[in-house]
Amino acid sequence: MDPRLELELHQTRRQFFGQTGVRLGGVALTAAGLSALGPLVSRYANANEAETRVHPPLSGLPHFAPKAKSIIYLHMNGGPSQIDLWDHKPQLAEQFDKDLPDSIRQGQRITTMTSGQKRLPVAPSKYKFSQHGQCGRWVSELLPHTAKHVDELAVIKSVFTNAINHDPACTFVMTGSEVPGKASLGSWLAYGLGSESQNLPAFVVLTPTWSAKAPAQALFTRMWSSGFLPTRFSGVALRSSGDPVLYLQNPPGVSSQDRRAMLDTLNQMNQRRFAELGDPEIQTRIAQYEMAFRMQHSVPELIDMQTESEETLALYGDDVKTPGTFAASALLARRMVERGVRVVQILHRGWDQHGNIAGDLPAQCRDVDQATGGLLQDLKQRGLLDSTLVVWGGEFGRTVYCQGGLTRENYGRDHHPRCFTMWIAGGGVRGGVSVGQTDDFSYNVVDRPVNINDFNATILHCLGIHHERFTFQFQGLDQRLTGVEPTTLIKEIL
Numbered sequence: 001m002d003p004r005l006e007l008e009l010h011q012t013r014r015q016f017f018g019q020t021g022v023r024l025g026g027v028a029l030t031a032a033g034l035s036a037l038g039p040l041v042s043r044y045a046n047a048n049e050a051e052t053r054v055h056p057p058l059s060g061l062p063h064f065a066p067k068a069k070s071i072i073y074l075h076m077n078g079g080p081s082q083i084d085l086w087d088h089k090p091q092l093a094e095q096f097d098k099d100l101p102d103s104i105r106q107g108q109r110i111t112t113m114t115s116g117q118k119r120l121p122v123a124p125s126k127y128k129f130s131q132h133g134q135c136g137r138w139v140s141e142l143l144p145h146t147a148k149h150v151d152e153l154a155v156i157k158s159v160f161t162n163a164i165n166h167d168p169a170c171t172f173v174m175t176g177s178e179v180p181g182k183a184s185l186g187s188w189l190a191y192g193l194g195s196e197s198q199n200l201p202a203f204v205v206l207t208p209t210w211s212a213k214a215p216a217q218a219l220f221t222r223m224w225s226s227g228f229l230p231t232r233f234s235g236v237a238l239r240s241s242g243d244p245v246l247y248l249q250n251p252p253g254v255s256s257q258d259r260r261a262m263l264d265t266l267n268q269m270n271q272r273r274f275a276e277l278g279d280p281e282i283q284t285r286i287a288q289y290e291m292a293f294r295m296q297h298s299v300p301e302l303i304d305m306q307t308e309s310e311e312t313l314a315l316y317g318d319d320v321k322t323p324g325t326f327a328a329s330a331l332l333a334r335r336m337v338e339r340g341v342r343v344v345q346i347l348h349r350g351w352d353q354h355g356n357i358a359g360d361l362p363a364q365c366r367d368v369d370q371a372t373g374g375l376l377q378d379l380k381q382r383g384l385l386d387s388t389l390v391v392w393g394g395e396f397g398r399t400v401y402c403q404g405g406l407t408r409e410n411y412g413r414d415h416h417p418r419c420f421t422m423w424i425a426g427g428g429v430r431g432g433v434s435v436g437q438t439d440d441f442s443y444n445v446v447d448r449p450v451n452i453n454d455f456n457a458t459i460l461h462c463l464g465i466h467h468e469r470f471t472f473q474f475q476g477l478d479q480r481l482t483g484v485e486p487t488t489l490i491k492e493i494l
Contacts, residue, residue, distance in 0.1 A: 021076055053449055054291070055195035055202040055342070062193065062464025067428025068338040069196075069458065071189065071389040072374065074330075076364075077170065078217050078351030079420070081398035081413055084125045084361060087157055087442045088138035092124035092400070095441075096408065099412070100401045104441050111164055113354060113403060114414045120401035123411040126358065133433035142365040145373030151432040152376060152385070153423045155492035158436020158445040161417045162374035166217045166352070169417065174223045176453055176481045183227035185456060186343040188481045190233040191226070192470055193463065196340030199298035201236040201291060203343040204336055206329040208240050210350035211363035224345060228474040231394050232284040235345060238332075240324035244303060248399040249296070256296070256372045263290065302335055312481070315374030321366070327371035334378050337388050351394055355412035356406050376425060385426050389462055393422030400441045419445045422455065428462035428494060435492050450490060453482040458490045 083089060100120040114120065128141045137150035146153075163169035168178040175182040183191070186203040195202030205224045210216060224235030238244040267286055274282040305313070305321070308331070313320050319327035326348050333344040348368055353360050372392065379385040396422025398413035405411075419438045425431060439448040457467040460481065467487065471478035 021275070031313075035161065044188055053194065053241040054198045054287075054294075055190070057194040061470075062171050063466045063469060064464050066462065066464025067386075067390045068426055068462045069387045070224075070340075070342050070344075071463065072330075072333045072337060072375070073185070073264055073346070074368070074390065074392045075170075075173070075223075075345065075347045076274065076368070076394040077219065077347050078166070078353070079300075079396045079398055079415055080170075080351045081125075081249045081353065081361065082157070082421040083398065083400055083413075083442045084357065085143060085243070085365075086130040086138075086155060086423075087438055088140075089124070089127070089400075089440060089442050091189050091440055092122060095122040096124055097121045097406060099444075100426060100441065102308070104439065104442070104443050109164065110398060110399075111415050114399070114401070117403070120399075121406050122400055123402035123406055123413065126409060131431065133342075133461065135434075137432075137434065143369050145370040146376075149373055149376045150453045152380070153431055154425065154426045154429050154435065154449050154490075155421065155423045156435045156490065156493070157419070157421045157438055158448050159393070159422050159450045159452065159455060160445055161421050162207075163396070163419075164415050164417050165362045166415075167220065169415075170217075170220070170223055173393075173395045173435065173452055175227065176456055176483050180222050181227050182228045183233070183481070184222070184224050184235065185237050185459070185481060186224055186345050187226040187229050187233040188470070189462075190235075190462065191229050191472075192465060193342055195342040196235070197336075197342075199294040199297075200302065200336060200339060200341050202341065203233065203235040204341055204345070205235040205237040206240070206332065206344065206462075207237065207347065208326040208347045208348055210326075210348055211367050212350035212353070212360035213358065213363075214350065214352065214354075214360050216349035216375045220348055228282050228479065229472060232287045235343070236447050240329075245297060259296075292479070295494065298339075302339070303332065305331065314379060315377050317370035317374065319371070320374075325371075326367045327374070330371040330375040331378075334375060334382075334384070337379075337384060338382070353398065357412060358410040374459055375421045379437075381427070387427050388452075389424060389426040389429070389459060391422070391424050391459065394420065400443055414420075416443070418443060419436060424455075424459070424493065425467050426462075430493050431464050431492055435490060448492075451487070453485070453487045457482045457487045458493070461489055462493065 009045050100122055111451055129138045132139050132147040133150040139147040161169055161172055162177050163172050168187055171180060172178045174184045190202035205220060226234040270282050270286050316327040319325040320331050330348050333346060336344050350364055379388055396415055396417040399416045403412040403414045435448055439446050460467045467482045471480050
């Protein structure tokens with residue numbers, strides 16, 4: 001809702017109960033008048049009761065019975081190489097060091113990082129692929145633990161985007177638009193569906209450490225920002241080192257009772273100010289203060305891994321015992337959805353391999369592979385996978401041609417938005433299926449193209465939301481996560 005419209009609604013409510021109510025008090029009401037007023041008062045009382053939930057859903061949502069209740073989004077920031085991980089192209093071995101055919105490139109733009117090269121030599125993957133699961137999915141040797149769960153995954157090989165550089169591409173993946181200022185997927189879900197958790201945010205962001213030695217792309221808060229939505233729906237980023245939340249503990253000499261009393265007084269002051277101005281951001285401030293107080297008790301319990309069995313920790317690998325790693329973040333994600341958090345977003349950096357694929361890509365895969373497989377197994381054995389979506393992907397893929405020097409043992413790859421691979425598993429998703437095909441060079445989509453907005457619409461569908469009916473008025477438009485262009489659900493995976 002537009003803050004100006006929300007302001008008008010609050011003013012109307014205050015005027016009715018503050019002004020009209022006083023006037024009615026001086027008038028002898030007839031029985032018929034009282035009867036007419038009764039349902040309105042009842043509806044207002046019911047609304048107040050609903051607002052006692054810390055994260056209430058938007059009225060009318062979900063649109064239909066959801067298959068999934070929460071989502072864990074694993075974003076490999078930088079653009080993982082689909083050719084080296086998921087899009088098996090054995091015939092490329094015959095094309096080693098040959099120029100990329102013009103019939104394949106088709107005059108498409110490339111980045112300035114390779115546009116100055118005299119040649120665009122084809123670089124086949126140096127990694128072995130093998131088939132896994134009943135579905136026979138081809139998976140790289142770099143992902144042996146994820147490969148054990150391919151019958152749970154719906155793999156989409158034909159995802160494409162328009163953006164060729166990281167920042168607009170990441171912005172598009174997370175907000176449905178390359179233009180900054182739009183609301184992120186997690187914020188949309190927090191706004192529409194709220195959360196079952198009373199003591200943790202509805203939308204939490206984790207930014208774990210990474211092992212690749214190459215410089216990583218910067219992360220911008222717009223990837224978890226609420227944009228034009230009220231700011232209380234922004235993702236809460238937990239720190240990867242030290243205290244997950246700064247100033248979580250009370251200062252020396254300040255007890256929990258003192259903090260509670262202070263917040264109650266501050267809340268009264270803010271409520272009076274809200275009654276004067278009707279500014280919805282004051283309500284955001286109140287909610288954030290209250291959530292910060294609740295997190296003082298809930299976060300220490302959340303991050304206490306001593307309650308986990310050794311068998312569970314072993315699923316995620318040795319890194320799970322090191323705070324701030326991807327493995328520790330994946331386990332935290334499971335613990336959060338278990339506690340009712342709606343959206344957990346893990347952004348793992350370091351996947352921008354313009355060179356040294358042989359050194360950097362295996363390190364990145366070691367960071368995430370066992371933890372991802374462990375997360376899927378952990379969710380499944382706890383009965384949570386049926387109600388949790390797990391998404392894996394990046395902002396674009398990598399080129400089949402080499403950037404820089406090429407040998408059979410090492411090479412680099414540039415950005416490639418024309419086709420890349422993502423997968424999704426969990427509630428509402430058919431496992432073991434594959435959607436889309438690319439050409440022999442993993443350069444163009446030749447069957448069933450899937451736009452990012454198609455992908456996001458499908459996520460919303462699994463969570464019980466019809467993407468065309470999920471809107472927010474801003475700048476004179478009914479804004480949607482999936483934009484205004486025609487969007488198609490990926491029905492093959494539902």
